[in-house]
Amino acid sequence: MMQIGSHWQRWTIDELDEGSARVLVADALQPLESTVAEAFDGGTAESIRSAVLTVEDAPSADLWAEERAVQLTVAALEPFVKLRQATPGLPDPRPLREGDVFWVVLPTTDERSSLRDLTPEQILASADQLALHLSDITAAARQSAKLADDAVVRAASDKRPEA
């Protein structure tokens, strides 16, 4: 089974303006859960998607390293745009939007190959060559944000303890 730690990143489209995108890249702090790894290891697109949603919905504070911001041209993000166009049931073409989230997974156990050793530009340019799995997980990420929001409203909107 694959052990994917440094081979797994979460990319968030943070801000789009002037043909440029600030992308927030977070490295995974631990290997993919076995169910997800199994899905990537020869699973169908549907099983991969299902596994991704399971992970993204769960609390993830300990899952990701601190995000770092990288600036890319929108043109360089074409692999993500293509990926979105392939999503059944969604408008085609569907441009990038702020808040879109993608997983970038390098399906290899070869420790000499690590996403951390590549710049985001290199990762995108060689996506086909590396046989990267790019997953659009925006829907799951938005739902996850709503769950986190519900938790903070419940915890921090009530009266202060001493009141």
Place this chain on the structure above:
Amino acid sequence: MGAAPELSDGRLGPIVGLNLAPDELAIFILNVGDGDAIVIRFPNVGGQTTFGVIDSFRGDKSVALIQALTPPAPAASRIRFVCATHPHFDHIAGLRRVLTTFDGEVEEFWDSGFRFTSTTYRGLIEEVERQGTASGLRLLRPTSGFEFFHAGALLTILSPSIALRNRYDTYGVDLNNASIVMKLTYPAPRPSLDYPKTDEPVPAAPPASPRHRTVIFGGDAQTDAWGRILDEFPHLEPDERIWARAIGAKNGRTPLTCDLFKVAHHCSKRGINLELIERLGDRGGGFPSKGPFYLVSSCASGADSSYGFPHDVSQALMREVTDPQAQAGGVHPADDELGIHYTSQVMAAPGAGPAGSLAYVIGADGGGRLYRLGDAPGANVSLANARLVQPHPRN
């Protein structure tokens, strides 16, 4: 690609340091490069110094400034609020650091209500949740019209309207227009008691009104947000009757008039427009106005700016409002002579170096003065390096 022009050494006074009187309010617009970080030191009331934090791209820098401004007794200091205007990385990257450093000392966290998908925002929200449970940190999602009085200052939330907040959150788009935009006035004006009696003659001049200064923090608001703001806080046609002028001056007949405008969205081409800047400067002295006394942009410059801000178009319109020349074909003076400042400015030779963060200090008498602090984006502010910005011709 736009660039922040160099600042002439002659526009600044000598290094005098910044020593705040207890009854002064100070607004620090920090030089953090490609992002926003603002700290408000409220006047000392009852022996307690309090702060407000609006965004922080570099948490260490915001924290260091608050600690430098905090009196020796730490218990006497509280962060009245921490505000994330909206969840873009260049506004919130350092806020978790602020919250964790002052764990237990922050009373309220203000959030735009835009539920964003980045793990930076998620981590911030999780920290608010933790402190909400552990120490009673309270989450607020202020919308337009919310008023907040603290330490003699009045804060009014201008945006987002609830309609915008719901629209953007529902569809998950357009974070910038979901920004919290707020107005701060100090000293907070009180309603006038000097209303005219029917049997009294109209005085020859309006009664003296207490002076105050107003600052509007534009967040990253863009056209949709400004459109709503102009609708909800309408600019009314001037009523030249003398009492109307006097009362209007106190109570805000032109509720968007401000002395300093923290220019929206890092001086991008979509954060401001020409008529907006005119309205922000209207004091009933004829329209169009020449804008607020100070226009301050927080942005990197030239190649350091991720998006090429400040944008040429917005720089041109700020210059045109403050010094109309387009029809005559004249040449504008330097930006600082028009009251236009950028956090990323550098000093012209021979004293080349960062002009640094800005501090706008408002006295209890309503007098305002602006300082540059000489710090680089990655360096902490040293209050000892403060230099007074010389008044510009529009002061």
